[in-house]
Amino acid sequence: MIYDFLKDFHRRTEIVAIVDFITTRVSRKIKLREYDIDGAEAINLVMLVLCFIMEKSLVEEVCTKNDVAGFIRRLDVDYIKKNIPDEEYLNVADFLIKDCLQNSGVPHYFRTFNFETKKEEKINVKLIDDKRVAIGNESVYSYYMTPQGYKFMFNTLEIEDALKVSIEQFKLSLSIKKRNFNAARNN
Incomplete structure (x- = not known):
């Protein structure tokens, strides 16, 4: 791919x-x-x-x-x-x-x-x-x-609340995974 x-x-x-x-x-x-x-x-x-x-x-x-x-x-x-x-x-x-x-x-x-x-x-x-x-x-x-209805509704609120991970933390994790250490350091 x-x-x-x-x-x-x-x-x-x-x-x-x-x-x-x-x-x-x-x-x-x-x-x-x-x-x-x-x-x-x-x-x-x-x-x-x-x-x-x-x-x-x-x-x-x-x-x-x-x-x-x-x-x-x-x-x-x-x-x-x-x-x-x-x-x-x-x-x-x-x-x-x-x-x-x-x-x-x-x-x-x-x-x-x-x-x-x-x-x-x-x-x-x-x-x-x-x-x-x-x-x-x-x-x-x-x-x-x-099941699809639950998935959609949970994605609108419950999953984010349950994970307790901010978007910035998640973005930081993905930046590190992709070896973009400048972005990680800036966050």
Whole structure:
């Protein structure tokens, strides 16, 4: 391979694929504009819903569309202040889950290049999944994080916190590894 730093490029782009998926699925949707939610607010709302689903998944609790709607309602009343009508929270939750996060049931692929195999690869983005669960006499969908969803969410905060390594320390370590002692000394 001509460039060693491109060895795992296809793995590096998985996060880019997820960000691309979220931004293209959410910011271009006009549905949320009906509630005066702009593109950046919509992306934040999707991330908040992902945090909620992750929290439920971590403690292995059922997470229904009604649960997500209740969470969005609490966010709206306490923080977001968009005054979404009560009867619309279920529609907003349905839209965020099905249309945005589950891509209306259509697999989403991001194309990248694997420099080791010298071939294009497709990264399938699937952050959440669902399963049927019984609640009383009803059978409803419960949403949970996929391994890829956990990886993405953990990379947004938890991994950095767990490692307790600053970017500067990490940069210093890589500079030494690449035998760039001037950069290491300057840090």
